């Protein structure tokens with residue numbers, strides 16, 4: 001049996017607490033607070049303590065789904081992105097770019113949030129950008 005602690009950062013919110021994943025035989029089985037991390041100094045909220053559960057959840061989405069005739073069907077990323085781009089074009093042509101809004105999240109990095117607002121403003125052509133921290 002191989003056991004190890006793997007350092008990481010909690011992905012539930014933008015605070016960015018340091019965690020140690022307990023890994024046994026390459027499977028994440030637990031989460032511990034990182035005492036030396038400058039953000040949380042050995043503390044976690046309830047979400048952080050249970051961080052490992054969503055990694056192994058059978059409900060976790062691992063590939064995109066497209067709703068067809070009222071049912072979600074699995075697809076690949078190329079098809080999902082193409083479908084999304086095509087629908088954006090249709091909506092923009094019919095209703096204008098301000099008919100689309102982009103919601104970003106504290107669960108992604110600052111760089112990813114920056115790219116999302118660039119996509120909204122420079123590609124889609126709307127300033128309708130908001131963040132989950134304001135919701």
Ligand code: SF4
Pocket residue numbers: 010011012013014015016017040044045046047048049
């Ligand atoms: S442990 Fe709690 S406060 Fe810390 S990053 Fe995760 S969700 Fe946020």
